[in-house]
Amino acid sequence: MGQSEAEKKPTVWQKLDALHIEMRMGSGAGRTDQQYMRALQDGKAEKNLDKLYYFIDGVERGLGFRRDPLVCGVLEQAFQEDPERLLAHLENREDVVDICVLLSMCETPVLQAFANLRMHSGIFAYECARQLFRRYRLREDCRSGVIDAVRQLSEIDSELWARWIHKNEYQIEWQKLLGDVLSGTSERAWKCYAENINLSLGADRGQIEAVTESYNGMAEEVRQKFLCENGGLLCLRWEKELESIKKTHTIETNIIINAYTNIIAEALEVKYAEQTDWMREVGRWIGVLNSDMERWYHSASEMSVYYFADMTQLYLLLAVGRQRGNDFLGDDMREGLRILRFYVMKHKLLWEQSNMWYRDKMLDISL
């Protein structure tokens, strides 16, 4: 008995199974295009995500991936029939470029729906979050989708979550979502976050405001829990960061303020909540400043970096102490603050004219 017409026609799932994506270079491709293509080939052969995303970014910066109406229709139909099955199908694809191409042909509500379903593949969650975030930055209304997708990513794959942090933390739009993402993630994801943020991220384009606002948007008890668990780690990383800043030989003319300064200050506040611990830490840093100011330096800029790295930590510690209403009395403390004022005044000219506010503030809080 012969098959009916309907039976002969492949189902949407068969069509999806049969869908094979291949990238080829057009004739007369320029040198840059050839470079991208090489990156794609090497990336596939080496399973190197950096190279694959070099290719993807290159395409997206240029003309973008073409939306094939036929494939778009198949994806839409599959989604209407069974969103979970479509998600499973797409998650089974191993090639990130395939996933990228197919997701780029899905409408935003479809991606949002995926973010709400339970995802299993890290790379799929990463790509879904990336595409949603891209659309969010282009003013599409998919804020919650980005948050859900990134939350899932942070739970599924720590390495890709770390990659997400590295790749996006300079984006103000991402920083604004940060508080909501962290509010809904596990302690493991928090730790990964605290381990991977770039503590020297600049604050010159409003990042500090964005990070602080987003972070302050977290529920108080969640924020406290985050700090209790990761404050120590952040303080430790920050101290290492200061050490590495000292090796950079850049010229500093002020307290070093970066995007995460307020989070670092809160971490210090939690870590040195006890008055005695706080006093010991202030004393230790006065000692560091004292010994750094006795060192030999190769150049004035090297000296300025050491000076402002130490001043930064003391500024944060003293500001935290003032905030908590700590006792600034006691012989050791008074002596320490005298040393601090001595060095603030001794190297007055290292502070750039426009940064005198901080210098005066430093003197104020040390009184």
Added chain:
Amino acid sequence: MDEILNSVIGKSAPALPDKLSESSTDDMRSEFTRLLHCKSLGFYNCCEITTFFLCDKDSKEAYHFFSICVFEERFHWKDTVENMMPKLAAVTDRVSLGGRRRVVGLDSAEAIYDALCVALSGGNVDIGDGELKIGRLEWVPKVFVPKNSTKEPILNKILKNNFQNGSYILEFFDVEKPCKELLGKKGLKKAADVIYRLLPVDLFTVSDRVGNFVFQFPSVNIQVSYAANREETRLEYYVELDGRLREKCRLELKSQLSYDGNTVGFGTAVCSLSEKSVIDVGDSSHLCHTMVWDPENQLILNEQETAFIRHFHGEMRLNLGDTRQIWDEDHHLTAEIELSHLDDVSVHAPVIRAREADIEERQYVRRAEEHEKRQEFRRYGIPGHGTREEALRDVRSLMDRGAGGTVYLWDPYLNAGDLLDTWYYTTTYGARLKAITSRESAAVSSDSLEEWFRNQREILEKRSDNNGISVEMRCQWGNYGYHFHDRFLMVLLPNKKPVVWSLGMSINNIGKSHHIIQLVSYPQMVVDAFEELWDMLDHEECLVWKRGVSHGAK
């Protein structure tokens, strides 16, 4: 008179007469005391003494290598001694280097100074690190070493953190340097390297100071900042003095500005402390030498030279991945040139003195001429004097100087292959070339002129992708223009005097037999002649090839 001179400059070092020795010792002590206690330099309360010494395995003797005693005001200090390295560092088979750092009070530092005052004749001295062998010492009266500014005094390579205002030094100069003899040249380098790894003290560069004892008195009690007003007629100084000195100290300040070998601004002021001192210097826009001193103690407290940045000439080269490919007749790739895009990112202050443009133009031309003189004469084509490859490389490099302007090439035998060998190797995207060739070139190939034109175009179209190429080549023939035998390369940059080289030989033969590429003394005349002929050849019939952006600008 001759006897006196002989005794002063005599090779063997005579013992100093007792009287002179006594009076010098007084001078030595009074200088030291003045610098230490004058207060206008610093409220010193301790001295950091860093000493390096050598241990000779054979003789079991220790030699002094270098000591620097820096007076400082530390908030806290106590007598401390630390070894600079965990163990002695071997610098030769026989000699090891050791170092110690101590912090001592002023009395102890003074005692060390006194010990050196009486050890001028050499032998052994103990400054707290045991007996050290030294050569004969010569006391050097105080010297002020400014901080690094437009000049970098060499002594800053051995002084500690001389960044604020400058430092006075008193020095005991070892004129015999037994330690240097002990080490030899290699050993000296090794010892200097070991020290440099520990401290920014470069005794290899400043090797004349090996064996010396240096006492450094940094000037740290004032802070000087200054700026010119917008009209560049006055200088405004802020001299901040340590609070403990106010009311007790009166300082003076002097400014001198130089330009074009002349003093164009000068003024003095009595510093009003913590308020700005204004000096109407006349012209405050140039290299400014400033000195602040304490007239009572006759001591310099700050000395520096500063040049204000008024013009910033910058070129930004962007490499956007563009390349130009050159192929041979069989379409095999022979070269791929990476191209960069050139952007002028210069910044200029508002013009206040228009006359300076003329002065700077003259200075530029002179500098350029001096520079060119060094490269004005190159010989090729004889053994030891430049192969064809070298000649081509030099011509390409000269052509590359035309980035941002236009290059003219004038050669009666110039053909497409020559351009591929030279101009196509230049690295600036869109750099412009105007080239004039002549019928002679076609005659060599025995093509008809029409065929030759067609061949040239074909070669240029086929043997490169012509990326970033901007060339126009015209040919002199028949009654168009006039016959010529000149071979010149010209570089014309905006607002600059043109630079012209005589090639001495056509491009297709450079480096093959003897010729000289030399700079032309009167370039404008050659440029004018080229442009005259260029205009005469402005006919469709003379156009060999044209590609790239418009050649409207000369």
